[in-house]
Structures are given as C-alpha cells and as structure tokens.
Amino acid sequence: MSNDKCDEKFSKDVNSFGDRPCGCKGIRTCLICENLTVKRSNFIKNANQQTKIVYTYCSQCGSKAWLKDDLQTHLDDESYHLQHSSMETSITGSFEFSTKSNQLPKFIPIQGITVIKNVIGEDEEKLIVSLIDDPATPSPWVSSQSGRRKQDYGPKVNFRKQKVKLNGFNGLPDYGHKLFRHVQKSAKVLENFIPVELCNLEYVPERGSAIDPHLDDDWLWGERLVTVNLISETRLTLSPVECSHKDIDEQSDYDENNFDHSNYNVEIEISLPARSLLVLYGDARYKWYHAIKREHIISRRIGITIRELTPIFLPEGQLYQSIGKQILSIASEELSCKLNNSESHIRCGIRDGIEMQTKSTD
Numbered sequence: 001m002s003n004d005k006c007d008e009k010f011s012k013d014v015n016s017f018g019d020r021p022c023g024c025k026g027i028r029t030c031l032i033c034e035n036l037t038v039k040r041s042n043f044i045k046n047a048n049q050q051t052k053i054v055y056t057y058c059s060q061c062g063s064k065a066w067l068k069d070d071l072q073t074h075l076d077d078e079s080y081h082l083q084h085s086s087m088e089t090s091i092t093g094s095f096e097f098s099t100k101s102n103q104l105p106k107f108i109p110i111q112g113i114t115v116i117k118n119v120i121g122e123d124e125e126k127l128i129v130s131l132i133d134d135p136a137t138p139s140p141w142v143s144s145q146s147g148r149r150k151q152d153y154g155p156k157v158n159f160r161k162q163k164v165k166l167n168g169f170n171g172l173p174d175y176g177h178k179l180f181r182h183v184q185k186s187a188k189v190l191e192n193f194i195p196v197e198l199c200n201l202e203y204v205p206e207r208g209s210a211i212d213p214h215l216d217d218d219w220l221w222g223e224r225l226v227t228v229n230l231i232s233e234t235r236l237t238l239s240p241v242e243c244s245h246k247d248i249d250e251q252s253d254y255d256e257n258n259f260d261h262s263n264y265n266v267e268i269e270i271s272l273p274a275r276s277l278l279v280l281y282g283d284a285r286y287k288w289y290h291a292i293k294r295e296h297i298i299s300r301r302i303g304i305t306i307r308e309l310t311p312i313f314l315p316e317g318q319l320y321q322s323i324g325k326q327i328l329s330i331a332s333e334e335l336s337c338k339l340n341n342s343e344s345h346i347r348c349g350i351r352d353g354i355e356m357q358t359k360s361t362d
Contacts, residue, residue: 030147171333
C-alpha cells in the first residue's frame with residue numbers, strides 16, 4: 001500500500017474517532033491518540049519495509065555522509081581531517097543499514113550542514129531550560145502535533161495564502177537574544193543572520209514525540225535554519241526530496257563519484273549531542289526533507305529553533321516597507337523572562353555568564 005493511500009485510510013479512521021486528547025490533527029499521531037484508536041503503524045507497515053540505505057554525517061568533513069564501516073575507517077584517518085580541518089567536531093555512534101555495502105559508495109556528498117558541539121555549557125543549558133519551563137514565561141507550553149509541545153515567539157503566518165499577522169507578537173525572549181548572540185560568534189555561517197522567530201519544541205518518549213519529514217517554508221523563512229539542542233542527544237534524519245525509492249538490488253553498478261542519491265531510499269542521520277548547534281542551509285535546506293524519528297528520542301529533549309526572513313522582507317526587498325520592517329522591529333524587542341524568586345538568586349550569576357562569555361570572545 002502506498003504512503004498516500006495509507007495516510008488517506010488512516011485519516012478517515014482518526015477523523016471518525018472525533019476530538020483527540022492531544023495536539024495531533026489529520027494524519028499526525030502520538031502515543032496518546034494511538035492508544036485510543038487504530039495504530040497508524042498498521043497502515044504504513046508495508047511502506048516502512050522498504051530497504052533503507054543509511055549514512056551518517058561526519059561533521060569533521062562538513063560535506064560527506066558515510067556508511068557504517070567506512071565511517072569508522074574514515075574517522076580513524078587523522079591525516080584526512082588535518083588536511084580538511086574545520087570547527088565542527090566528529091560524530092560517532094551506532095546505527096544500522098540494510099544494504100550490500102559492496103554495491104554502494106563509501107560516502108555521499110552533502111552540502112549545507114554545520115554542527116558544533118558544546119556551543120554552550122551545562123550551567124547555561126540549565127538556566128535556559130529553567131527559563132523555558134518557568135510558569136511565568138511569556139509563551140507557556142501548548143500541545144502540538146505528533147506528541148510535541150511548543151512555545152512560539154513570532155508572527156502568525158498562513159503559508160498557503162501568504163499572509164502574516166503581527167497580533168500577539170511582542171518580541172523574542174531575552175534568553176533567546178543572548179543565546180543567539182553567543183552562538184553566532186561560533187559559526188561563520190550565521191554572519192548577518194537576524195533572528196525574527198523563536199520556537200521551543202519539546203520531545204519526550206512517553207508521548208512518542210517525533211516530527212515527520214518536511215521542508216520548512218521558504219516564502220517567509222530564510223535560507224538558514226538554526227537549532228540549539230538541549231538536555232539530551234538525538235538524531236536528525238534527512239531524506240531526499242525527489243526519491244523513487246529503488247532498492248539497491250535494482251542496479252548493481254554505480255559510479256562512486258556520480259552517485260544519484262535521489263534514485264534510492266537514502267537517509268542521512270546527523271547526530272546532535274546535548275548543547276550542540278545545528279545550522280541547515282543550501283542543499284540540506286532545500287533538497288532534503290528533515291525529520292526526527294520517534295526512536296531517536298531517548299529522554300526529554302528541547303530544540304530551540306531560530307529563523308530569519310527571506311530577502312523580499314529585508315531592506316530593499318519588495319515587502320520590506322509593507323511588513324518586513326515591522327517584523328524586524330518587533331523581533332528586536334527582548335521579552336523579559338525571569339525565574340521564580342526561589343530560584344533567581346541561584347541562577348542570576350549564570351544568566352550574566354552567558355553575556356560575559358559572549359563579550360569575552362569579541
């Protein structure tokens with residue numbers, strides 16, 4: 001059964017169930033609503049049995065994803081990374097692939113990924129999580145799709161109609177501004193990036209939290225997608241936008257220097273340790289779907305996503321005067337996020353530490 005038919009059948013089933021006690025809508029599900037109706041896995045089981053060719057991204061290279069055995073050999077080759085040094089750190093870890101490796105290239109090229117480990121310290125992470133979870137935060141947690149919870153700081157957008165509403169948008173949280181100023185100094189790719197939207201997304205295994213493969217909007221949101229990963233490690237999975245889902249057995253010969261990944265059911269996993277920074281841009285932004293699978297959420301995880309505007313909303317852009325100027329002005333405001341009095345005396349020094357560490361790198 002095709003994915004489209006699976007989704008259509010599943011959508012009819014869940015819609016007939018009525019209101020769900022979670023934030024899921026349409027074909028999206030989490031463990032809460034799956035326990036109350038027919039599981040989606042019953043419908044998409046056959047689709048998921050297709051052979052997956054899984055590569056793991058090497059952030060030391062910054063431009064290649066490797067098969068399991070070849071990745072370890074590659075990481076052991078210190079001379080390679082000395083010749084191709086970068087700021088990013090190496091990624092290791094166990095993963096599985098279900099192919100005949102002698103029929104596959106050792107790596108596939110991938111452009112537009114930056115991963116930086118330990119972009120903040122553990123104390124800074126604890127402070128930010130405390131501010132996010134504080135009941136007095138300007139944007140409290142609300143239920144979202146697929147077992148997630150979210151906090152939104154940004155304009156309301158109807159992407160289909162390409163309309164933007166600024167009602168209720170009063171700025172970004174002060175910790176978000178300070179955090180971004182800090183991480184921007186660690187990543188050259190973020191030069192001239194102006195943050196206009198911040199969204200905190202919470203994932204927990206108890207709800208089966210995940211996010212399906214998708215491309216972010218490219219009308220309002222600019223090229224660079226920024227995520228700071230907090231609390232626990234996870235993996236971001238990329239899959240090609242155009243993919244015919246061939247099994248590798250359908251073609252026995254390949255050209256390692258000209259391997260067309262879009263012809264196969266290829267996935268690239270990007271390891272994201274706690275306190276790491278991820279930036280997607282270029283090919284990784286526009287030619288690959290990104291997702292986080294349920295099985296890659298091992299404990300509570302918060303992802304802080306930060307977005308910029310496309311050029312048409314920036315100075316000299318055709319929509320700058322009508323709406324872009326207002327978005328930029330509001331986004332520059334820093335919403336005060338203060339801890340409860342019982343905790344503030346413990347954390348105040350850490351709060352200042354983020355700013356002090358940022359200034360010391362000027």
